Amino acid sequence: MKTLRTPLLALAGMAPALALAADIDGxxxxxxxxxxxxGILLSIALMPLLxxxxxxxxxxxxxxxxxxxxxxxxxxxxxPGAAGAGLAHALVAEYIPFVILLTALFTVAGxxxxxxxxxxxxxxxxxxxxxxxxxASFMGTTGASMLLIRPLIRANDNRKHVAHVVxxxxxxxSNAGGSLTPLGxxxxxxxxxxxxxxxxxxxYILPDTLFLVGVLLALFFVLDTWFYRQxxxxxxxxxxxxxxxxxxxxxxxxxxxLLLAVVALVLMSGLWKSPVEWSIAxxxxxxxxxxxxxxxxxxxxxxxxxxxxQVHEDNQFNWGPMQEVAKLFAGIFLTIIPVIAMLKxxxxxxxxxxxxxxxxxxxxxxxxxYFWATGALSSFLDNAPTYLVFFNTAGGDPATLMTTHxxxxxxxxxxxxxxxxxxxxxxxxxxxxxxxxxxRGVKMPSFFGYMLWSGAVxxxxxxxxxxxxx
Numbered sequence: 001m002k003t004l005r006t007p008l009l010a011l012a013g014m015a016p017a018l019a020l021a022a023d024i025d026g027x028x029x030x031x032x033x034x035x036x037x038x039g040i041l042l043s044i045a046l047m048p049l050l051x052x053x054x055x056x057x058x059x060x061x062x063x064x065x066x067x068x069x070x071x072x073x074x075x076x077x078x079x080p081g082a083a084g085a086g087l088a089h090a091l092v093a094e095y096i097p098f099v100i101l102l103t104a105l106f107t108v109a110g111x112x113x114x115x116x117x118x119x120x121x122x123x124x125x126x127x128x129x130x131x132x133x134x135x136a137s138f139m140g141t142t143g144a145s146m147l148l149i150r151p152l153i154r155a156n157d158n159r160k161h162v163a164h165v166v167x168x169x170x171x172x173x174s175n176a177g178g179s180l181t182p183l184g185x186x187x188x189x190x191x192x193x194x195x196x197x198x199x200x201x202x203x204y205i206l207p208d209t210l211f212l213v214g215v216l217l218a219l220f221f222v223l224d225t226w227f228y229r230q231x232x233x234x235x236x237x238x239x240x241x242x243x244x245x246x247x248x249x250x251x252x253x254x255x256x257x258l259l260l261a262v263v264a265l266v267l268m269s270g271l272w273k274s275p276v277e278w279s280i281a282x283x284x285x286x287x288x289x290x291x292x293x294x295x296x297x298x299x300x301x302x303x304x305x306x307x308x309x310q311v312h313e314d315n316q317f318n319w320g321p322m323q324e325v326a327k328l329f330a331g332i333f334l335t336i337i338p339v340i341a342m343l344k345x346x347x348x349x350x351x352x353x354x355x356x357x358x359x360x361x362x363x364x365x366x367x368x369x370y371f372w373a374t375g376a377l378s379s380f381l382d383n384a385p386t387y388l389v390f391f392n393t394a395g396g397d398p399a400t401l402m403t404t405h406x407x408x409x410x411x412x413x414x415x416x417x418x419x420x421x422x423x424x425x426x427x428x429x430x431x432x433x434x435x436x437x438x439x440r441g442v443k444m445p446s447f448f449g450y451m452l453w454s455g456a457v458x459x460x461x462x463x464x465x466x467x468x469x470x
Contacts, residue, residue, distance in 0.1 A: 024078075024086065024338065026345030033338035036070035040331045041380065044425065045447030059324065063331030070335045086337050088281035095333045097293055099326050102142060102428060104262050104296040104303075109146030110317040111255040111307035116248030120156030122224040125165055126217055128152050129172045133213050136177030137184040137202075139263060145174045145429040147259075150315050153440045158235040161227045163444055166437045167453050168220040172213055174429040175421035179209045179414065182270070183263060185427070187378075187387035187416040193270050194391065195398030196409070204410045208469050212418060215461055252311040258299050265295045321435035325428065332425065336381060343377070343389045355393055365394050367470040371411035375419030375462065379426045387416040411470050419462065422454045423447070 043062050047055040055062070075083035118124060128148055135144040152169060156162045178184030180202040182192035188201055227233055250256075269292035276287035311317075342349045347356050354377075358369040370390055377386045390412045394401060401409040420427035424434055424447055434444050445453060 024082070024341040026338070026341035026343065026350075027348040029338055029342050029345075029350065031342070031350045033070070033074070034342070036066045037332070037335040037339050039069065040066040040328075040335055041425065044328060049446050060327035063328050067331045067334040070338070074338075085282050087334065089283045090333045090337060092280050092283045092285060095330060097289065098329065098333070098428070100293050100296045100300075101262075101266070102325065102432070103322060104300045105140070105142045105146050105259075106322050106432070107300045107303045108255045108258045108262060109143060110150075110315055111252040111258075111303045111311055112147060113251040113311045113314045114151040114248075115251060115314070118151060118155035118248075120152075120159050120162075120165070122221050122228050124155060125152065125224055126221045128155075129169060129220060130213075130217055132169070132173030133177030133217075136173055137180035139259060140183055140266075141174050141178035141185055141427065142429045142432070143259060143262070144177065145169070145433050148173060149433050149436055150440075153437060153442060157440075159228075160230075160233050160235070162442045163437075164220075164223060164227065164453075166433060166442055166444060167450065168216060168223075170430050170433055171421045171454070171458065172216050172220075174433055175427055176209065176212050176216065176418055179205050179417040183267070185417045185420070186384040188413060189266075189270060190384055190388055191391065191398075191409075191413065194388075194396075196402060200402055201410075201413055204406055205414055208410070208414050208418075208465060211465065211468065212461060216457070219457065251314070252307045254306045255303055258303050258306075261299050262296060265292045265299070268292060316440065318439070320439055321432055324435045325432050328425075328431065329428070339381060340385050340389070343381075343386070346393065358390065358393065365405055365408040367407040367411040368466050370394065370408050371415045371466060371470050372462075373415070374412045375415030375422070378416045379419050379422035383416045383420045383427060387412060390415075407470065414465070414469075418465075419458075421458060422451065424450055 040063060043055075043059075043066065047059075047062065071083055071087060074086070128151070132144045132148045135147070139147070149166070149169060152165065153162065156165055175185075179188070182189040182196075182198060182201070188196075191201075192198060269288045272288040272291075274287040278285045278290075342351050343355075346352065349355075354373055358366055358373050360366050374386060374390045377389075391401070391409075394405060394408050394412065421430070424430045434450075437444050444450070
């Protein structure tokens with residue numbers, strides 16, 4: 001905590017200057033300000049292939065270097081006040097709450113051990129993916145992913161080919177399954193805060209979700225069956241015929257209650273309106289958000305205190321995956337600042353062509369283009385602010401978007417949620433699932449290798465969905 005407290009106290013001392021710092025005008029920025037963001041993405045994509053040992057030991061330093069490559073020149077050009085305001089906003093309003101929530105979900109889900117003789121047959125694997133798709137809309141894609149990825153990997157620990165199982169898990173559980181409620185994925189929660197009805201997405205995107213998840217499950221079953229039938233696919237770790245089967249059950253049951261507490265705290269922070277607010281280095285911090293974050297920290301500590309040590313050992317629980325996500329996303333949250341500002345500038349910004357492309361010649365919105373524009377950017381940027389950018393581009397009035405332009409809002413919502421599966425960084429649980437799988441010995445595809453999977457499997461489905469639904 002000392003390392004975090006020092007910069008925050010320094011920023012607090014600069015508060016008067018930061019308060020005067022204007023919001024970044026994206027229309028005045030050059031696309032060159034996006035180079036650090038592109039650099040960190042390329043580092044995540046290439047360095048594990050070109051310098052795996054260096055990356056394994058120094059990925060945090062690489063992320064910090066790209067963050068400084070943006071922050072220091074920005075401070076030199078626009079002044080320390082503007083740079084400090086951007087840093088404070090990224091830390092206080094976005095990164096710290098993001099990491100606190102992920103840490104709580106990672107810890108609570110890691111304290112639940114699903115025991116029993118699970119054998120990774122195509123039928124069982126498909127069943128787990130289907131269950132995860134349902135859970136994702138009610139406990140979030142991160143919560144469902146953290147709960148189910150470990151037992152899924154353990155069920156397949158005697159199989160030769162496991163990477164495809166994890167890839168489809170990311171497609172279905174970590175992304176597509178979270179499309180039906182605001183609890184499922186952050187973009188939908190932001191829409192809920194803007195006034196979109198809680199069950200609107202379930203009514204309007206259910207056919208899209210059923211199509212995407214249904215086809216993905218069918219494709220996975222066929223592919224997994226093919227692998228399963230290959231010679232040498234299944235090893236000899238299965239129990240012998242005279243071994244008594246272990247009953248299916250759960251250890252660390254207290255974490256189910258803590259998981260409900262996490263969901264309740266997140267919902268509370270969105271529904272509770274309070275005039276009580278503080279300013280930390282020019283960034284407003286409301287009482288509901290503060291209560292949520294303190295509550296999530298308490299849930300994390302409670303899980304660590306109440307979960308038996310044996311449960312963590314059985315789950316092979318360690319902090320490596322969480323540390324990787326926290327360090328890499330720290331760099332991403334900082335370097336993405338100018339990119340989001342340029343997008344918010346709309347047609348007047350460097351990315352004006354993208355914003356203009358989503359509108360017909362008569363000025364009416366083009367749902368198909370909204371689907372692809374929102375989805376393409378959500379594949380590489382944070383899908384929550386991307387959702388907001390196009391939500392506002394489409395008019396920003398929830399009443400109109402839910403009725404007259406329902407197809408447009410459905411396209412924005414579907415693009416933000418579904419296409420987060422296109423890359424490892426499209427949605428936070430993607431990278432976390434990858435890290436857990438690699439920690440358990442699964443040889444996962446590289447950044448571009450994963451994109452070959454998503455390009456071959458997901459993109460044709462998105463094209464079909466464009467003609468079917470948008």
